[in-house]
Amino acid sequence: MGAHSRENTLDFLQVAKDLLPSGASYDACVGCGICASGCPASGLFGMDPRRFINMAMLGMNEELSTTPWVWACTQCKRCAYLCPMGIDVSLLVGAARGAWPTEDKPSGIVRSCAAQRLDESTSAMGLMSEDFVEIVEETVEELKENDSRFADLKVPIDKKGAKFVINQNSREPATEPEEMAPLWKILDYVGADWTYASKGWAAENFCMFTGDLDAWKDMVETRVNAINALECETWINTECGHSFFTLWAGIEKFGLEANFEAESLVTYYAQWIREGKLPVNSDWNKGNLKFTVQDPCQLVRKSIGDQAADDLRFVVKTLVGEENFIDMQPCRSANYCCGGGGGFLQAGMSKERRAYGKRKFDQIIATEADYVLTPCHNCHSQIDDVGEHFGGAYTVTHLWTLICLSLGILGPDERKYLGPDLADINLPEGT
Amino acid sequence: MKRGTRRIETQLAVIGTGIAGFAASIFALQRGLDVAQFGHSGAMAYTTGYLDLLGVHDQRVRTDPWAALDDLRRDEPHHPMSGLGNQTIRTAFDGFTDALGEMGIGYTRAGERNLSGLLPNGIAKPTLSVPDTMLAGITALETGARTLVIDFDGLQGFSAKAFEVNFAERWPALRSARLTFPGMENRQVFPEVLARSLETRATQDALAEAIRPLLNGAEYVGLPAILGMHAPDAVLARMQEAIGVKLFEIPTIPPAVPGIRLRECFERAFPEMGAKLEPQLKVANVEFGVSGATLYLHGPMEDLQVEASAVLLATGRFLSGGLRSDQHRLSETLLDLPIRQPEGRQEWFRREYLDPRGHPVNRLGVEVDSTFRPIGPDGDPVHEKLFAAGAILAHQDWARQRCGAGLAIATAYSATEAATAALG
Numbered sequence: 001m002g003a004h005s006r007e008n009t010l011d012f013l014q015v016a017k018d019l020l021p022s023g024a025s026y027d028a029c030v031g032c033g034i035c036a037s038g039c040p041a042s043g044l045f046g047m048d049p050r051r052f053i054n055m056a057m058l059g060m061n062e063e064l065s066t067t068p069w070v071w072a073c074t075q076c077k078r079c080a081y082l083c084p085m086g087i088d089v090s091l092l093v094g095a096a097r098g099a100w101p102t103e104d105k106p107s108g109i110v111r112s113c114a115a116q117r118l119d120e121s122t123s124a125m126g127l128m129s130e131d132f133v134e135i136v137e138e139t140v141e142e143l144k145e146n147d148s149r150f151a152d153l154k155v156p157i158d159k160k161g162a163k164f165v166i167n168q169n170s171r172e173p174a175t176e177p178e179e180m181a182p183l184w185k186i187l188d189y190v191g192a193d194w195t196y197a198s199k200g201w202a203a204e205n206f207c208m209f210t211g212d213l214d215a216w217k218d219m220v221e222t223r224v225n226a227i228n229a230l231e232c233e234t235w236i237n238t239e240c241g242h243s244f245f246t247l248w249a250g251i252e253k254f255g256l257e258a259n260f261e262a263e264s265l266v267t268y269y270a271q272w273i274r275e276g277k278l279p280v281n282s283d284w285n286k287g288n289l290k291f292t293v294q295d296p297c298q299l300v301r302k303s304i305g306d307q308a309a310d311d312l313r314f315v316v317k318t319l320v321g322e323e324n325f326i327d328m329q330p331c332r333s334a335n336y337c338c339g340g341g342g343g344f345l346q347a348g349m350s351k352e353r354r355a356y357g358k359r360k361f362d363q364i365i366a367t368e369a370d371y372v373l374t375p376c377h378n379c380h381s382q383i384d385d386v387g388e389h390f391g392g393a394y395t396v397t398h399l400w401t402l403i404c405l406s407l408g409i410l411g412p413d414e415r416k417y418l419g420p421d422l423a424d425i426n427l428p429e430g431t
Numbered sequence: 432m433k434r435g436t437r438r439i440e441t442q443l444a445v446i447g448t449g450i451a452g453f454a455a456s457i458f459a460l461q462r463g464l465d466v467a468q469f470g471h472s473g474a475m476a477y478t479t480g481y482l483d484l485l486g487v488h489d490q491r492v493r494t495d496p497w498a499a500l501d502d503l504r505r506d507e508p509h510h511p512m513s514g515l516g517n518q519t520i521r522t523a524f525d526g527f528t529d530a531l532g533e534m535g536i537g538y539t540r541a542g543e544r545n546l547s548g549l550l551p552n553g554i555a556k557p558t559l560s561v562p563d564t565m566l567a568g569i570t571a572l573e574t575g576a577r578t579l580v581i582d583f584d585g586l587q588g589f590s591a592k593a594f595e596v597n598f599a600e601r602w603p604a605l606r607s608a609r610l611t612f613p614g615m616e617n618r619q620v621f622p623e624v625l626a627r628s629l630e631t632r633a634t635q636d637a638l639a640e641a642i643r644p645l646l647n648g649a650e651y652v653g654l655p656a657i658l659g660m661h662a663p664d665a666v667l668a669r670m671q672e673a674i675g676v677k678l679f680e681i682p683t684i685p686p687a688v689p690g691i692r693l694r695e696c697f698e699r700a701f702p703e704m705g706a707k708l709e710p711q712l713k714v715a716n717v718e719f720g721v722s723g724a725t726l727y728l729h730g731p732m733e734d735l736q737v738e739a740s741a742v743l744l745a746t747g748r749f750l751s752g753g754l755r756s757d758q759h760r761l762s763e764t765l766l767d768l769p770i771r772q773p774e775g776r777q778e779w780f781r782r783e784y785l786d787p788r789g790h791p792v793n794r795l796g797v798e799v800d801s802t803f804r805p806i807g808p809d810g811d812p813v814h815e816k817l818f819a820a821g822a823i824l825a826h827q828d829w830a831r832q833r834c835g836a837g838l839a840i841a842t843a844y845s846a847t848e849a850a851t852a853a854l855g
Contacts, residue, residue, distance in 0.1 A: 032685050033621070033686050034476050036621065037621035037623040037624070037691075038623060042619075042621070042624075043619055081711050082472045083472065084472050084750060248432065248732060249731075252434070261432055262432055301711075301731075303731055303732045304732055304733075305711075305731065307437075327699075329630070329661040330695050334710075362630060365631050366630040366631050
């Protein structure tokens with residue numbers, strides 16, 4: 001990755017004045033290093049959060065404007081969480097990213113953002129609206145044919161006035177459509193009044209990661225307009241972290257009008273279980289398989305906070321049995337980013353990304369868990385990748401997979417994210 | 432979508448997440464109160480892990496902290512600990528260390544005499560209670576045992592060689608060595624990173640393997656404080672068995688593992704103990720009403736409004752943000768509580784930086800009555816249900832007196848006792 005020209009050099013002291021929360025300033029930094037000590041990106045490209053602040057204080061703007069470290073920092077905000085002075089390095093990193101010439105930015109992130117702006121579907125994998133609709137319709141038909149229990153299952157698209165509008169990560173319709181079915185079954189099971197939107201449906205937003213504020217705003221506006229038009233009470237974000245953060249934070253940042261509430265699917269899983277609508281239990285876990293859970297930074301620390309972490313634990317403990325759940329340490333709002341966030345997975349820096357992910361790998365290995373549950377697609381991919389790279393014996397799974405497993409409605413072709421130990425457990429009758 | 436506000440009610444709102452704040456929550460829970468605690472990362476990561484009661488009085492290092500407390504009452508009647516009896520202080524101290532033990536970090540119980548806690552630069556300081564992982568080092572020093580202290584390539588802030596050289600006269604059987612930490616070749620490492628890595632058995636085994644050939648008859652091995660983050664006693668036991676000699680930890684300079692351990696231990700245990708804890712939210716504003724107080728906080732996605740019957744302020748001093756100063760005066764940041772202070776800044780400091788008497792500014796802070804309620808210039812409580820504890824209190828110089836933990840724990844104990852009584 002080439003360093004860019006000097007014309008784009010930022011004055012980081014000014015950036016800090018503009019962006020840091022009130023009461024926080026470089027002047028207050030005592031150089032303690034708690035940020036760097038607690039940051040998995042420390043040491044990559046010879047940089048760490050404290051060094052970044054020190055260099056800003058020294059006016060080393062050119063170095064900061066060109067260091068590729070800004071693409072290795074996942075903007076997880078753990079440094080801001082730890083800093084006694086409230087200094088948030090991720091905001092400065094975002095500004096630095098934005099100042100890079102487009103041609104020098106990691107092409108994977110740039111391409112994903114460009115794909116999102118191709119049409120109103122906002123898919124980072126370039127899946128157009130009509131293709132999305134067609135894939136969903138085909139997949140529903142297959143599901144109905146294969147499983148008589150769901151012969152009447154409906155997957156509404158653009159149903160105006162539905163209670164919920166739910167987004168969908170592109171990965172499933174684009175590469176593994178059968179993975180959409182477990183969530184549909186859950187929504188059918190609880191009798192949810194829901195819909196997809198044919199526009200703005202995609203649950204990813206790489207435009208924020210490019211640092212291009214206009215692109216981020218553009219993406220959020222497209223989605224907000226689409227959701228507003230459907231007049232739904234609540235927008236539910238699927239099992240994904242950053243698509244949640246980018247939308248609600250974008251609405252606040254850019255002062256957009258949204259006529260809906262933003263909620264996480266995890267919150268609703270917990271609510272439906274509490275209400276008895278989703279009668280899951282751990283009876284299926286006869287082998288006492290051990291599970292841990294990844295708290296996505298974008299969902300927990302950066303958005304809802306420990307309430308989301310509590311809901312997540314409630315759901316998982318109900319699903320796998322309290323005695324079979326082991327927390328990673330640290331966890332909840334203090335959790336480490338896995339290294340898949342901030343566009344790192346798409347940045348083409350595998351060596352650095354895996355070095356970053358080693359901390360997460362060690363955390364998981366220390367739990368001795370057989371499975372890692374991740375309500376986030378980027379966490380899922382990264383944790384799976386570092387597991388393979390460093391030789392971990394764990395399996396990474398979505399929540400919807402386990403929920404359907406527990407309910408006895410997880411079809412044989414919906415088990416690609418289960419290990420062989422669960423391949424035949426609780427199969428629906430007649431399959 | 433409008434920014435939402437979550438509302439919660441609690442009997443006691445503890446503001447501050449240092450030792451005083453966490454101790455207050457523990458004591459309040461033990462007294463059956465409904466507790467919610469708020470704060471941000473504060474200064475916890477800067478602790479050695481040692482819990483001092485009173486190590487220095489009248490410019491002398493004291494070996495008997497209890498006798499020193501008797502002297503303190505006579506010489507400094509306004510010191511926040513002077514109004515408390517030794518038995519109360521001991522009960523508070525034991526209550527805190529017992530609670531830590533139950534939460535997973537073993538501490539020695541308060542004894543009759545101060546211990547000589549090892550410091551990273553090869554000196555010792557008087558302290559009353561130490562993490563179990565650090566106790567063997569104190570014995571090794573006392574007995575002059577054959578001891579090997581190890582540091583690591585790329586680790587900043589701890590030098591085994593400096594430790595050895597500075598202790599050489601007092602501890603001739605002390606040796607030092609440097610190792611490359613398994614998996615951390617050619618890089619700068621923080622103690623925290625090593626501690627996280629030692630949570631896994633593979634790293635424990637690899638490190639033990641690397642240490643064994645260096646023993647050369649040593650009875651003890653000392654390491655910087657890196658023996659895991661969440662179950663240090665278990666990691667120490669496992670490593671000790673693998674190496675075959677007694678093992679101990681030495682605190683390192685900030686950001687150090689013992690403080691991070693404490694903080695993460697509280698964050699882990701408090702939800703299970705029934706306390707509502709928001710360890711990363713600063714209280715932005717407090718309004719007192721007839722029946723108590725309303726606290727306002729701003730989370731990332733939503734605001735938080737807390738109705739509290741009583742409030743305990745444990746926000747610390749300058750580093751933690753409880754106090755601030757400008758060119759002219761000192762102020763309390765959250766409630767602008769009155770701080771009795773000299774007319775001008777010229778009286779804050781003595782001439783010599785290292786003057787053994789300390790600086791007057793360090794003894795300024797929030798004045799309280801006998802039940803730890805902040806008082807106004809007239810001597811009356813600012814509010815019936817507002818209490819304060821810890822380093823924010825006036826008339827103490829905890830760093831110089833080596834009484835930080837004792838001050839935090841003892842005043843938190845008594846302030847929660849008073850709060851409980853006030854809540855009926």
